[in-house]
Amino acid sequence: MPALDNLQMDIAFLASLIGLLLVWGNFLLVIIFTGRVIMKRLPVGASLSWLIILLLFPYVGVGLYILFGERYLGSKRRRRQESLLSSYQQVKMDGEALQVRLLDRIHNGGQALANYELSTTGLPAIGGNTIQFLSHAEDTIHAMVADIDRATEYCHLEFYIWHPGGNADLVADALVRAKERGVVCRVMLDAVGSQTFFRSHLSRLLRKHQIPVIKACPIGFIPWRLARYDLRNHRKMMVIDGKVGYIGSFNLIDPRYFKQDQGVGEWIDVMARIEGPSVRVIDGVYRWYWNIEAGDRLPLSPATIEPNDSAAVIQAAPSGPDVEKESILNSLLQAIYSAKHEILIVTPYFVPGEVLSQALRIAARRGVKVSLILPKRVDSFLVRYASRSYFEELLQAGVRIFQYDQGLLHTKCVLIDGKLSFFGTVNMDLRSLWLNFEMTLIVYDSQTTEVLKEIVEGYIQDSIPLDAEAWEQRSLRKRFVENVMHLFSPLI
Incomplete structure (x- = not known):
């Protein structure tokens, strides 16, 4: 052998x-x-x-x-973006001319915040706008459909999720009617968030009527051409004829039919309907990303925008891996550190990281009334425990935490002293602040902020305040899981 x-x-x-x-x-x-x-x-x-x-x-x-591991957007996208830089530089020059310069009369930190955003994105704070907040899904859908039915030139839609079923299908029907009237319709949906849509009858319906529907951040098989797989377009926005715009947390879904098997209840959202000169700026952002994703050459900035410093002053703040690193996070920090009396934060996913968590603790310790309104149940195990890992130190600093118990509270907003507000698609987690393509409205107007505050106070009434002493009594097992998730929270 x-x-x-x-x-x-x-x-x-x-x-x-x-x-x-x-x-x-x-x-x-x-x-x-x-x-x-x-x-x-x-x-x-x-x-x-x-x-x-x-x-x-x-x-x-x-x-x-x-x-x-890295915010790489792919070779094709990079080439398209570089080819469009000259048009973007013109937008930045226009922004300097349009910027409102008297925002400290609204809030003591307003002008510094507006100047920072202008230097980062090139987009100005412009007045003369009106904002209506729509806090019920059915109202939001019907308002969108009505505006699409009034369109005469174009309809631009950009959403993270379009989920077929229920009232969400009414938007597709309205787009078909608009197309038949000769209105140009363009739809841009995230390739992952809307994957159900791309396999649905709605997708076939729109394509049948020659309405272009493109995949934002498409998934491919070659990583170095695709870029990171998890860089997603998380925006929810619509522009009609450059006159009416929608931005907020609302995906094109009917909450009665969306994720009802996850035990979190119906999703609760708010959408802002905007009229005024800022709508054309928002449309310019849409056109920029459409051109990159579709390889098109739509003009970015109409020459009809005029300087306006009347209320309500709005600044569009797009963020993502193609914008200056941590831009929206820095804007939030600037606003939090300028707060004198009150900070209200509503977010479904709260994994703030050390810098933002520290800013909130400092604000509370210097006498600012800081309140977090979060859903009691979320649709992610990782986020649930990573979020809770921050609660104890925030509660000890005097931050009030309210847990909303009437569904998955999906609204995202930050209110500063009842005068300044952030509203849009950004969650208080590092993925949203650093990785995803997001859109935020910064509103420099006390009347508009007060309307939003009434909605937030309604959430608080439907919430359970978290008791600091009771929270400290949670089990060792829960503490351990929270601390493990905390180690990986910068990547969640």
């Missing part, structure tokens, strides 16, 4: 050699990608989380970093 023994020895030696090569191969990859994480200068929490993943998960950690 010497031959068999020799074969077994050869197999054992080969297995040992392969094992050794795998160990050293992983070690080499960890060294290379550790260096890359360090040189990329990601937020400290994100960097540490990636280092933990690289060390704990051989090869898998490297694969995850390649897919999700």
Whole structure:
């Protein structure tokens, strides 16, 4: 049996050699990608989380970093964006001329905030607008349909989710009617969020009537051409003829038919209906991203916008991996640190990271009344426990936390001193603040902010305040899970 023994020895030696090569191969990859994480200068929490993943998960950690570690948007998108830069530079020049310069009369931090956003995105704060908040899904859908039915030139839609069923189908019918009148209709939907739509009868209906429907951030099989798989277009907006705009948290869904199997109740949203000169700025943002995704050449900025410093002053604040790093986060920090009396925050997903959490704690300790209104139940296990990992230190600092118990509260807004407000699609988590394509309205107007505040106070009435002492009595098991999720919260 010497031959068999020799074969077994050869197999054992080969297995040992392969094992050794795998160990050293992983070690080499960890060294290379550790260096890359360090040189990329990601937020400290994100960097540490990636280092933990690289060390704990051989090869898998490297694969995850390649897919999700950097904000790379893909070669095709980059080339298209570079080809459009000249038109964007003109928009920035127009923004300087249109910017309102007297915003400190509304709030002491208003002008600094507006100037920061202008320097970041090139988009100005412009007055002369009116805003109506729609807080019921049925009202929102019917208002959208009515405006589409009044369109004479174009309808531009951009949504993260369009889910077929119920009243959401009425929007598709309205677009078909508009198309038959000669109105140009364009629809841009996130490739992942709206994947059900692209397989539905609604998609076939729109294409049958030659209404272009494009996938934003499409998923492909070649990562270096696709970019990161999880960079999503999270915006919810619509523009009609450059005269009426919609922005908010509302996806094109009927809450009665959407995710009813997840035990969180119906989704609760608010949409802003806007009229005034800022609508053309919002439409310019839409056109910019349409051109990039569709390879088109729509003009970005109509020459009809005039300077206006009357109420309500609005500044469109698009954010995402193609805008200056952490731009909307910095704007929120600027507003929070300028608060004197009250901060109200409504968000479904609250994983703020250390910098934003610290800003809220500091505000509470200097006497600002800080309130968080969050849903009691959310549709993500990871977010649920990562969010709760921040509660104890916030409660100890004097931040009030209310848990909404009438459904999944999906509205996203921040109100500062009843005079300044952020409203749109941005959640208080690092994914939304740093990775996703989002759209926020910054409203410099006390009357509009007060209307939004009434909606928020209604949420508080339907919420259960979290008691600090009772929270400290939660089980050791829950604390452990929260702290584990906290380690990875910069990546959630």
